[in-house]
Amino acid sequence: MTTAEPLPVLTRKDFVSDQEVRWCPGCGDYAILAQTQKLMPELNIPREKIVFISGIGCSSRLPYYMNTYGFHSIHGRAPTIATGLKSSRPDLSVWVITGDGDGLSIGGNHLIHVLRRNVDLVIVLFNNRIYGLTKGQYSPTSEQGKITKTSPLGSLDYPVNACSLALGANATFVARSIATDTQHLVSTLERAHQHKGASFVEVFQNCNVYNDGAFDEFTDKAVRPDRTIAVEHGQPLIFGKERNRGLRLNGVTPEVVDLGNGITESDLLVHDETLEDPTIASILARMEYPEFPVPLGVLRAFQKPTYDELMEDQVQEAIAKQGEGDLEALFAEGDTWVVD
Amino acid sequence: MTTAEPLPVLTRKDFVSDQEVRWCPGCGDYAILAQTQKLMPELNIPREKIVFISGIGCSSRLPYYMNTYGFHSIHGRAPTIATGLKSSRPDLSVWVITGDGDGLSIGGNHLIHVLRRNVDLVIVLFNNRIYGLTKGQYSPTSEQGKITKTSPLGSLDYPVNACSLALGANATFVARSIATDTQHLVSTLERAHQHKGASFVEVFQNCNVYNDGAFDEFTDKAVRPDRTIAVEHGQPLIFGKERNRGLRLNGVTPEVVDLGNGITESDLLVHDETLEDPTIASILARMEYPEFPVPLGVLRAFQKPTYDELMEDQVQEAIAKQGEGDLEALFAEGDTWVVD
Amino acid sequence: MTARSDDVRELERVTIRFAGDSGDGSQLAGQQFTNTAAIFGNDVSTMPDYPAEIRAPAGSLPGVSSFQVSFSSHEIYTPGDSPDTLVAMNPAALKTNLPDLPKGATIVANSDEFTEANLHKADYESNPLEDNSLAGYRVIPVPITSMNARALKNSGLSNTQIDRSKNMFALGLMFWLYERSLEPTLRWIETKFTKNPTVAEANATTLKAGFYFGETAELFPVHYRVPKANLAPGHYRNITGNEATALGFLAASKLSGRPLFYASYPITPATDILSELARFKRFGVKTLQAEDELAAIGAAIGAAFGGSLGLTGTSGPGLALKSEAIGLAVMTELPVVIISVQRSGPSTGMPTKNEQADLLQAMFGRNGESPVAIVAPATPSECFDMAIEAFRIALRHMVPTILLSDGYLGAGSEPWRIPSFDDLPKFEVKFATDPESFQPYARDEETLARPWAIPGTPGLEHRIGGLEKSDGAGTVSYTAENHEIMVHHRAEKVARIANDIPDLEVVGNPEGELLVLGWGSTYGAITSAVQRARADGLSVSAAHLRHMNPFPKNLGDVLSRFERVLIPEMNLGQLRMLIRARYLVDAVGLNRVTGRPLKIAEIVEKISGLVRRKVSVA
Amino acid sequence: MTARSDDVRELERVTIRFAGDSGDGSQLAGQQFTNTAAIFGNDVSTMPDYPAEIRAPAGSLPGVSSFQVSFSSHEIYTPGDSPDTLVAMNPAALKTNLPDLPKGATIVANSDEFTEANLHKADYESNPLEDNSLAGYRVIPVPITSMNARALKNSGLSNTQIDRSKNMFALGLMFWLYERSLEPTLRWIETKFTKNPTVAEANATTLKAGFYFGETAELFPVHYRVPKANLAPGHYRNITGNEATALGFLAASKLSGRPLFYASYPITPATDILSELARFKRFGVKTLQAEDELAAIGAAIGAAFGGSLGLTGTSGPGLALKSEAIGLAVMTELPVVIISVQRSGPSTGMPTKNEQADLLQAMFGRNGESPVAIVAPATPSECFDMAIEAFRIALRHMVPTILLSDGYLGAGSEPWRIPSFDDLPKFEVKFATDPESFQPYARDEETLARPWAIPGTPGLEHRIGGLEKSDGAGTVSYTAENHEIMVHHRAEKVARIANDIPDLEVVGNPEGELLVLGWGSTYGAITSAVQRARADGLSVSAAHLRHMNPFPKNLGDVLSRFERVLIPEMNLGQLRMLIRARYLVDAVGLNRVTGRPLKIAEIVEKISGLVRRKVSVA
Numbered sequence A, B: 001m002t003t004a005e006p007l008p009v010l011t012r013k014d015f016v017s018d019q020e021v022r023w024c025p026g027c028g029d030y031a032i033l034a035q036t037q038k039l040m041p042e043l044n045i046p047r048e049k050i051v052f053i054s055g056i057g058c059s060s061r062l063p064y065y066m067n068t069y070g071f072h073s074i075h076g077r078a079p080t081i082a083t084g085l086k087s088s089r090p091d092l093s094v095w096v097i098t099g100d101g102d103g104l105s106i107g108g109n110h111l112i113h114v115l116r117r118n119v120d121l122v123i124v125l126f127n128n129r130i131y132g133l134t135k136g137q138y139s140p141t142s143e144q145g146k147i148t149k150t151s152p153l154g155s156l157d158y159p160v161n162a163c164s165l166a167l168g169a170n171a172t173f174v175a176r177s178i179a180t181d182t183q184h185l186v187s188t189l190e191r192a193h194q195h196k197g198a199s200f201v202e203v204f205q206n207c208n209v210y211n212d213g214a215f216d217e218f219t220d221k222a223v224r225p226d227r228t229i230a231v232e233h234g235q236p237l238i239f240g241k242e243r244n245r246g247l248r249l250n251g252v253t254p255e256v257v258d259l260g261n262g263i264t265e266s267d268l269l270v271h272d273e274t275l276e277d278p279t280i281a282s283i284l285a286r287m288e289y290p291e292f293p294v295p296l297g298v299l300r301a302f303q304k305p306t307y308d309e310l311m312e313d314q315v316q317e318a319i320a321k322q323g324e325g326d327l328e329a330l331f332a333e334g335d336t337w338v339v340d
Numbered sequence C, D: 001m002t003a004r005s006d007d008v009r010e011l012e013r014v015t016i017r018f019a020g021d022s023g024d025g026s027q028l029a030g031q032q033f034t035n036t037a038a039i040f041g042n043d044v045s046t047m048p049d050y051p052a053e054i055r056a057p058a059g060s061l062p063g064v065s066s067f068q069v070s071f072s073s074h075e076i077y078t079p080g081d082s083p084d085t086l087v088a089m090n091p092a093a094l095k096t097n098l099p100d101l102p103k104g105a106t107i108v109a110n111s112d113e114f115t116e117a118n119l120h121k122a123d124y125e126s127n128p129l130e131d132n133s134l135a136g137y138r139v140i141p142v143p144i145t146s147m148n149a150r151a152l153k154n155s156g157l158s159n160t161q162i163d164r165s166k167n168m169f170a171l172g173l174m175f176w177l178y179e180r181s182l183e184p185t186l187r188w189i190e191t192k193f194t195k196n197p198t199v200a201e202a203n204a205t206t207l208k209a210g211f212y213f214g215e216t217a218e219l220f221p222v223h224y225r226v227p228k229a230n231l232a233p234g235h236y237r238n239i240t241g242n243e244a245t246a247l248g249f250l251a252a253s254k255l256s257g258r259p260l261f262y263a264s265y266p267i268t269p270a271t272d273i274l275s276e277l278a279r280f281k282r283f284g285v286k287t288l289q290a291e292d293e294l295a296a297i298g299a300a301i302g303a304a305f306g307g308s309l310g311l312t313g314t315s316g317p318g319l320a321l322k323s324e325a326i327g328l329a330v331m332t333e334l335p336v337v338i339i340s341v342q343r344s345g346p347s348t349g350m351p352t353k354n355e356q357a358d359l360l361q362a363m364f365g366r367n368g369e370s371p372v373a374i375v376a377p378a379t380p381s382e383c384f385d386m387a388i389e390a391f392r393i394a395l396r397h398m399v400p401t402i403l404l405s406d407g408y409l410g411a412g413s414e415p416w417r418i419p420s421f422d423d424l425p426k427f428e429v430k431f432a433t434d435p436e437s438f439q440p441y442a443r444d445e446e447t448l449a450r451p452w453a454i455p456g457t458p459g460l461e462h463r464i465g466g467l468e469k470s471d472g473a474g475t476v477s478y479t480a481e482n483h484e485i486m487v488h489h490r491a492e493k494v495a496r497i498a499n500d501i502p503d504l505e506v507v508g509n510p511e512g513e514l515l516v517l518g519w520g521s522t523y524g525a526i527t528s529a530v531q532r533a534r535a536d537g538l539s540v541s542a543a544h545l546r547h548m549n550p551f552p553k554n555l556g557d558v559l560s561r562f563e564r565v566l567i568p569e570m571n572l573g574q575l576r577m578l579i580r581a582r583y584l585v586d587a588v589g590l591n592r593v594t595g596r597p598l599k600i601a602e603i604v605e606k607i608s609g610l611v612r613r614k615v616s617v618a
């Protein structure tokens, strides 16, 4: 292109596909879809360079509704397809959409491997603590004792904490948001996109049909300020409707304190998302209601070379060092002879 | 049995099977096998109650050499077979033998799920940081940049820290040992056996053919005391040939200090393996040479109900509450009618 | 309470389809109707249809759910090719179901819902109830929504709750139309809503309101009666295939005296089996919801190694994931049972639609020569027998066995004659116990089965695994001779199961012009079609395989007695390929891959095209 | 340096097997001999044999490794049924290899190693070199260990290092015996040990010492010469099947102008392909060592979606794990290529032994009707052509394609006429680019292929996936009609590949009494056997399939021209089943599942048993 024609300005509508959205009325997935569609035009990426890849589950239907390239694959394997796509096409912006079943149950292995490899993807895990699509069985994030059709006397499994697991796999970007806080959600997704590397975002999402109110205890608007805590880089960890409570570390143990009475902001833990050591991020990730406010926001954003760029570099280096491959020379490698 | 005949006293030899051991001469697997065989008679379990289950790999050959029940299964799936066996037969002592490829690559998902479920198993992962059986490709624990046949220009993957991952999955028992320290190894395995729940033991094991000396830097006898640190419950973390160095925590950051000059044992971190919070265990797990001494021993041993016992309890409770099942009554559940 | 007896016409068989939005309760209405007809003494057969895995917007075409029930005064084998009466709770339900209706069928339409908005959602340009496009059908518009609301206006329920009961109004109306008692449903309502008497009351009220509306209104000039069928005497209940499967496995556990261990990962349409078995804890059943299908079969293998009935279940894509581990079960010769409730493929395909396309996967979907036994029930209630049969074979022959059910069997229902436990085939399980000359790969002379020697047995410590094992001793062996022997042992072991299963039965003359050979859920359609063709005097017989591998011993003989063989299947010819390869018979196929059951009519048509001669009444 | 020319006997063909402990360097010696013979102008064919996946104790039976090379003055197709000469570096090597030797064969035994201890490790009760048990063989004991040690005593190497060179002594001896030049090996030593001249020097010294020992000692009354073969003119190199496969894929990348992306999880005997391709970074090849096989094929599918040549490779158990994802590739109609280097199964089986038992898995190992294209090379060098062919088919027809190689092809080697790039078939790749009326599931009229529309193309944004898609538009569809259409499209798309592949060629008369039909690595044995039988005057022809799905169009016609069909396979009759089912031909099998290649002699014997008539020379 010669003249610098400005890119066409896209709007949210440009990212709405012509497919009828087929989630249950009231499902938390709608909000995530809406925020995702809203974010897209702001990324300043041509629409055709964006790809959404998902597994199977209600959540995994999202790609159908995005007017971008999309791949609704098979259960649990989205990270592998995304790895192949991004490694072979580093020019694309590749998003993985998964659920607590898709990503943590059948797809758990791929998830930890894509995270440790640090492939430059955004991975959004819709956590509704249930298998929605298959009509309500307990999932790896369901609380122990959960009664579902497949656990009529209560499930026995201890739940997985998705962010802890991601940090255990040494994920470079780990964040958490909730579907009902659209502002928080969209900015968290934007941060995930900006991060170069595997960005893992857990989104608490309500399945109003099979697990209604799973997060209400702490996400309900009335109690949210008191029962969640927004972690922001460089900021002391304060929460509460009155912003009068804070979090400090006692050794390695997080402690909720009331500000005042000699306790000031300077006693609080100041969030540093950039630490190479994931210890504090892990401590935060493990905080659960009612013992603690549930942390929301970017727990970790540590930069290191991505898998896809290392792979591309290796190819370029090989070419630089060894010269571009000569196929016929390669054919004739080693001992050869001529028959006339 | 009426008369209390004493159990026959078994010896190491009773646990040696008639199969010729087929590892390369010098392989670290021999030592692990020997210690395992040595430990068995001390467990006071009838031989027929012990089962070794493995996947595929050099390490996974171990069951053939144990004169117990054994199952050399398929690549990565040993934890699943062990889960099925232990859940249906809680009376057995079930051991899983796996490798860094078998357990962390193809079997990664099963490993994290068996750990989070806390199935009462001993899981021994032979970490030689290489795929031995398939002749030397890099593994998930190989260092980045590793040159192997499948990575002639150096591998790109960031390595997995097995103990960190296990702790990320909230494993209740996590320990580490080395094949060359037979005393440490046998006692670690014994501890793992004693723990009720999923016990994960990583053993550094030298593959002298494809990755010789992988751990020499810190396990070599000459330097071991200075470059590793034995963690023992209730003890301050001291190391060094002269036992003159120690580990303390500065906030959440581990620090190596020299004892003396005002620094005494009481400044050091005292190891508590029983903590429910895995933070300190994780901090320790992440310590790597040369920055830190490499921790060996039991990092975590936290007790909670096991999956197999919860499952058995649920059955017993159901029987207690609902009465033992009556098949014919069940057949005739709901609306029925008679045709004469 | 019964209907007035005047203006009653007697029919042999009626097929009704309840259709509406997913939230409209068509499944429930259909099930209640089924129960009631069954209890009355009809033979019944049902087919639910869920359109997609996930819920669609209310009123939309993909949101339609339906339930078809056929009830009859003689034995029936299918839920009917096409409904005589369609209850359409909204325009979308009408639109999606109309193609299945024969001309002349009755359409009871909930006229309240044929609003501008709903018509639009269903892609109707004009109101079909008014634009004459339904000429040729008997259309009965009934304002169900508003009549239900009126009936319940004093019920104390919220409007939403009231609206949810409208299926009961429709059901009441159908009960009147087909002269069926309200009692069973009233009983059901009472039990179901014990904790919520207001709701119970409301449901009963509107059910009756619907019934009385039928009686009072002049909409239906006549109503119908389908007399009792002449079923075999016995104690009956209605049962779906998945329920029957679960009960069969439980029975196998009791019959063999071994605990049942079921490991599964949820997948449509197999999940019900997990839900059912999870209810049976008090029978000592253990169920494990695994992290994936690989883990589920692993756990089942582990349980089988330990002496339990190791069982895993899934549908097509999950069966693919279990492939490698099934190979391990073949190699270790453990009696694992794998059930696949088949669905439309390939890949994720159409999860709620039906197909019989896992047969070749079950036969060949593994590396190496890796034979397994395969059985396939023909009807929902036969799922019970085949679940038992699968374990009988697995245990007796020490061979992994695959049970191929399908979504149509699994969700479909029919009356089941409740067996008494004593009538069921007991099968002994013999564990090896004698250390003297014990060999883990010794062979039973008759079956070639190896001994089942479970951990905990003193002196039998041994090691098994996926590497080739030496004949007898069971140590790892790489020798050419041993491998050849073992490959043949494994094949022969499966082949010998044929000594142990019943001959294939031919319905109709034992020889003739055409044999219609089938397997699985096409049984009903095939049997009905062949009956009809024979009634028309055609020389055709039917036979239905339940044992897919090995085949019954007389199959070759049966095939050879017919000039031609027709194999109808809901795939592109999977059984047909096996039959052609094995018997070199030029079998022709009738192959439909529409996601829907085969129709009797299309089979009859195919038969007519193939047969010239009249049947000789033997 | 050449051998003395007196006492030379000329032979047409010789087969040598080097055998010893895994550490004894038999593979290397064999490879050097092969190269030398090839460079001289013989036709050569090789077969390495590693006994097990893991290393066994030195001197033990399971620790034996061997390398067989056959070289000839005429074209040969196999490494020979049985060796003329065995070099046995220790008692275990003798014991394991003796069963393969015909009476009269020569055994060169390293007598130094026949010690009490080693004999014991090999389960010998007495020394076979002395107890007359080898009567009937020509046994030549040579103290190789000590002579090598003596030759190198001043080399400056440690004793261990010296001992490691003894294979060179043995190789030198064989060079003398078969009158071959040392030059190529001396050249190789120089390049290999550039950085270590002491070792280079030592290897050269002992190589020569072996050669001179042959010349000087009176052990061999004669030595042998195998004249040049009459090979087609050209530039040659020796190549293994796995190397050829890798080069073929790379060539496909250059021919299509699309980058190659290979994702794989290591598994014997397929790992070499990953190692080879990993060397080709400078060609823009990207390789990914995945966490497992599920991930590997997922990544290949992702790469194919993005417009690269998406490739994954494995062996049998890994192919089983890829089943579900292959179904996804079928549904999304992406041009992924999957290679399986087959090995002995079922389950883990015998990983280093050979079998052709993934054919039915490749055909049917997925849920639903899920057709893929399948090709299979017949020789190591043909792996190159078939790798290209796999991508040609995949790209032109937008269909996943499976390449079935096997361990015998993969590790075996033969001379390869190095092609010039211009001679290779170019194939254009057309991406969709025009948003005007773009439909992701539109169909090419000729092939039924859908367009390849890759991310990054403006205006073509669309969604694909594993749910059934509507014809044309590619949106999710659950309708009966559409599913039926799509199932048939997918089947027909694969069927139409037949329009695009060469007819099956018959070697020998185009009709007659017996056709021997084969596929894959049995080519050499079958071709040789048929040649031999024809030379004996039998009416037999051969044909070898490279396209397994679909079959070449003329296959039915070819089969119909013969009275009988024999299908030799290293399985229990997998191709045979397909042929019988499709063509209703009563094909008989010659089925061996020993983990070893078929022997020419056993095929000849089978042919003789089936054929009565003499061939009519056409």
Ligand SMILES: Cc1ncc(C[n+]2csc(CCOP(=O)(O)OP(=O)(O)O)c2C)c(N)n1
Binding pocket: A056, A057, A058, A059, A060, A075, A098, A099, A100, A101, A102, A103, A126, A128, A130, A131, A132, A133, A134, A139, C265, C266, C267, C268, C293, C317, C318, C321, C348
């Ligand atoms: C191989 C395979 N196994 C099982 C299934 C059935 N299945 C589809 S989605 C799903 C779970 C979905 O749960 P989650 O990822 O939490 O998504 P949600 O529906 O809750 O958004 C399951 C078990 C499948 N489609 N494929």
Ligand SMILES: Cc1ncc(C[n+]2csc(CCOP(=O)(O)OP(=O)(O)O)c2C)c(N)n1
Binding pocket: B056, B057, B058, B059, B060, B075, B098, B099, B100, B101, B102, B103, B126, B128, B130, B131, B132, B133, B134, B139, D265, D266, D267, D268, D293, D317, D318, D321, D348
């Ligand atoms: C499904 C499958 N994929 C791949 C393989 C090949 N394979 C066998 S063992 C192994 C890796 C073993 O590595 P590790 O677990 O570290 O064991 P080690 O040999 O190092 O003890 C691989 C890739 C296999 N046997 N099965």
Ligand code: SF4
Binding pocket: A022, A023, A024, A026, A027, A028, A029, A058, A059, A128, A132, A133, A206, A207, A208, A209, A210, C054, C055
């Ligand atoms: S089932 Fe739950 S998660 Fe799925 S669409 Fe409905 S509300 Fe949403």
Ligand code: SF4
Binding pocket: B022, B023, B024, B026, B027, B028, B029, B058, B059, B128, B132, B133, B206, B207, B208, B209, B210, D054, D055
């Ligand atoms: S390859 Fe390595 S790990 Fe395997 S037996 Fe040999 S030394 Fe041990």
Ligand SMILES: [Mg+2]
Binding pocket: A057, A099, A100, A101, A126, A127, A128, A129, A130, A131, A132, A139
């Ligand atoms: Mg979910």
Ligand SMILES: [Mg+2]
Binding pocket: B057, B099, B100, B101, B126, B127, B128, B129, B130, B131, B132, B139
């Ligand atoms: Mg390893």
